[in-house]
Amino acid sequence: xxxxxxxxxxxxxxxxxxxxxxxxxxxxxxxxxxxxxxxxxxxxxxxxxxxxxxxxxxxxxxxxxxxxxxxxxxxxxxxxxxxxxxxxxxxxxxxxxxxxxxxxxxxxxxxxxxxxxxxxxxxxxxxxxxxxxxxxxxxxxxxxxxxxxxxxxxxxxxxxxxxxxxxxxxxxxxxxxxxxxxxxxxxxxxxxxxxxxxxxxxxxxxxxxxxxxxxxxxxxxxxxxxxxxxxxxxxxxxxxxxxxxxxxxxxxxxxxxxxxxxxxxxxxxxxxxxxxxxxxxxxxxxxxxxxxxxxxxxxxx
Amino acid sequence: xxxxxxxxxxxxxxxxxxxxxxxxxxxxxxxxxxxxxxxxxxxxxxxxxxxxxxxxxxxxxxxxxxxxxxxxxxxxxxxxxxxxxxxxxxxxxxxxxxxxxxxxxxxxxxxxxxxxxxxxxxxxxxxxxxxxxxxxxxxxxxxxxxxxxxxxxxxxxxxxxxxxxxxxxxxxxxxxxxxxxxxxxxxxxxxxxxxxxxxxxxxxxxxxxxxxxxxxxxxxxxxxxxxxxxxxxxxxxxxxxxxxxxxxxxxxxxxxxxxxxxxxxxxxxxxxxxxxxxxxxxxxxxxxxxxxxxxxxxxxx
Numbered sequence: 001x002x003x004x005x006x007x008x009x010x011x012x013x014x015x016x017x018x019x020x021x022x023x024x025x026x027x028x029x030x031x032x033x034x035x036x037x038x039x040x041x042x043x044x045x046x047x048x049x050x051x052x053x054x055x056x057x058x059x060x061x062x063x064x065x066x067x068x069x070x071x072x073x074x075x076x077x078x079x080x081x082x083x084x085x086x087x088x089x090x091x092x093x094x095x096x097x098x099x100x101x102x103x104x105x106x107x108x109x110x111x112x113x114x115x116x117x118x119x120x121x122x123x124x125x126x127x128x129x130x131x132x133x134x135x136x137x138x139x140x141x142x143x144x145x146x147x148x149x150x151x152x153x154x155x156x157x158x159x160x161x162x163x164x165x166x167x168x169x170x171x172x173x174x175x176x177x178x179x180x181x182x183x184x185x186x187x188x189x190x191x192x193x194x195x196x197x198x199x200x201x202x203x204x205x206x207x208x209x210x211x212x213x214x215x216x217x218x219x220x221x222x223x224x225x226x227x228x229x230x231x232x233x234x235x236x237x238x239x240x241x242x243x244x245x246x247x248x249x250x251x252x253x254x255x256x257x258x259x260x261x262x263x264x265x266x267x268x269x270x271x272x273x274x275x276x277x278x279x280x281x282x283x284x285x286x287x288x289x290x291x292x293x294x295x296x297x298x299x300x301x
Numbered sequence: 302x303x304x305x306x307x308x309x310x311x312x313x314x315x316x317x318x319x320x321x322x323x324x325x326x327x328x329x330x331x332x333x334x335x336x337x338x339x340x341x342x343x344x345x346x347x348x349x350x351x352x353x354x355x356x357x358x359x360x361x362x363x364x365x366x367x368x369x370x371x372x373x374x375x376x377x378x379x380x381x382x383x384x385x386x387x388x389x390x391x392x393x394x395x396x397x398x399x400x401x402x403x404x405x406x407x408x409x410x411x412x413x414x415x416x417x418x419x420x421x422x423x424x425x426x427x428x429x430x431x432x433x434x435x436x437x438x439x440x441x442x443x444x445x446x447x448x449x450x451x452x453x454x455x456x457x458x459x460x461x462x463x464x465x466x467x468x469x470x471x472x473x474x475x476x477x478x479x480x481x482x483x484x485x486x487x488x489x490x491x492x493x494x495x496x497x498x499x500x501x502x503x504x505x506x507x508x509x510x511x512x513x514x515x516x517x518x519x520x521x522x523x524x525x526x527x528x529x530x531x532x533x534x535x536x537x538x539x540x541x542x543x544x545x546x547x548x549x550x551x552x553x554x555x556x557x558x559x560x561x562x563x564x565x566x567x568x569x570x571x572x573x574x575x576x577x578x579x580x581x582x583x584x585x586x587x588x589x590x591x592x593x594x595x596x597x598x599x600x601x602x
Contacts, residue, residue, distance in 0.1 A: 012376040061404040075313040103362040
């Protein structure tokens with residue numbers, strides 16, 4: 001699992017800071033999460049292959065999270081894309097993108113499939129044999145979802161020595177990997193645990209931005225390996241938090257601590273502060289495993 | 302008169318090349334012309350004060366000429382703007398921008414005034430005491446206008462020695478500057494030309510992008526000081542010109558030559574070529590005064 005931060009600053013794009021966008025690499029998928037203005041340039045700078053992106057998840061329809069999408073959709077066309085592109089985002093996203101394409105008389109020559117979200121409770125929005133994606137309803141000024149990406153539990157690993165010892169035929173291997181016990185010809189039952197090793201623990205990633213402090217997301221994101229949680233402000237700007245429906249670094253850390261996450265990554269920083277290290281300092285008073293997102297930074301698990 | 306090129310490359314924004322946008326400084330106005338994705342960052346890099354921009358002219362609704370506009374409009378709000386912003390562009394631009402603002406529940410706190418264009422003939426769209434702006438109807442895949450910016454003829458300059466010699470009262474100075482002759486008390490008529498110098502020649506700038514070769518614009522842009530004309534292709538790609546409705550460097554130079562412009566600035570380059578010098582080489586075979594636009598380059602007259 002690999003998270004490439006393309007942009008992680010609040011509000012407007014600036015010379016050295018980009019609005020929200022990131023790419024999650026999980027089980028051979030490249031999932032693009034949010035798409036602020038300039039995302040396509042950031043994708044190039046980070047040498048991410050455009051053709052490997054087939055799913056785009058948009059948290060909410062504020063400009064700093066989706067004004068890069070019309071340009072990216074157009075660029076896919078110019079690059080000769082023909083594969084389906086799936087876009088998951090709040091209701092209205094389809095109307096916005098199709099209007100912009102219509103005005104430019106620039107329809108895509110690849111299928112653009114919109115999955116518009118309206119649910120106020122967690123919803124399974126993507127599933128294949130290796131990965132699931134659920135929404136995490138958040139609390140912001142407009143309808144907003146975070147996203148929970150989970151690897152599925154993999155097959156158990158065959159203990160080659162054990163199956164050789166019992167002379168078990170290959171025909172039974174898939175059953176064994178699926179967790180089944182084996183009955184030998186003489187009626188002896190070999191429990192699965194003797195024939196296999198535990199599979200690699202499936203990884204999980206929760207993206208939560210933008211949102212005010214919302215402890216009721218904790219049960220859903222309990223024990224995730226990595227939580228990206230917005231921290232627009234420090235505790236000193238607590239008076240701005242309620243009005244803007246953002247979080248402080250301390251609040252992000254409280255969520256991480258209560259949910260017992262592996263690593264907390266902070267981001268969506270207001271540019272009013274001298275250094276983003278201040279966010280880490282504040283969060284680490286509550287929770288030890290804190291990392292700072294920054295544009296171009298890559299986190300590997 | 303000063304032209305700051307923010308972006309001058311065709312199609313998608315890339316790491317080192319930006320889509321179309323430029324700022325024309327003329328008679329204390331800063332006019333923003335086109336607004337491709339990333340324009341607000343380019344404005345910052347070029348140290349152009351956002352608050353001095355009150356008029357934005359959009360040639361057409363292809364993404365590389367206007368996908369930076371929603372973000373810029375939002376940023377003006379975040380910067381606390383309260384002055385009117387006037388946006389001139391093809392019909393549909395108001396619906397697009399207002400839909401995006403509505404979806405983000407992010408209305409501007411300054412008046413946003415749209416001037417939607419539909420005319421197929423040149424139209425005076427802006428006028429004050431110093432400057433006029435007219436559309437230049439172009440021929441592209443969608444409805445497109447260039448823009449002709451003209452300084453008005455300034456007042457004649459008072460010849461201080463001459464008015465002193467005839468002992469003309471200050472009360473008549475404005476009439477003299479307006480070109481009137483003066484009748485002295487003894488009935489003698491002093492012709493204006495004896496009391497004034499010619500004013501500075503008013504400057505003019507024509508922006509023509511995107512368009513196929515369209516010689517019928519020549520009468521309108523005759524003798525302009527500077528013509529910015531797109532040259533997406535070289536003559537070797539003549540087969541692409543008709544289909545895409547773009548121009549070659551040679552065609553841009555033919556327009557410049559026939560219109561007897563002062564300087565031709567080329568831009569809107571396809572990124573397929575090794576060097577933009579190739580565009581200059583091709584154009585200079587037709588016309589001598591050719592300059593190359595490039596991102597961040599400033600032309601002063």
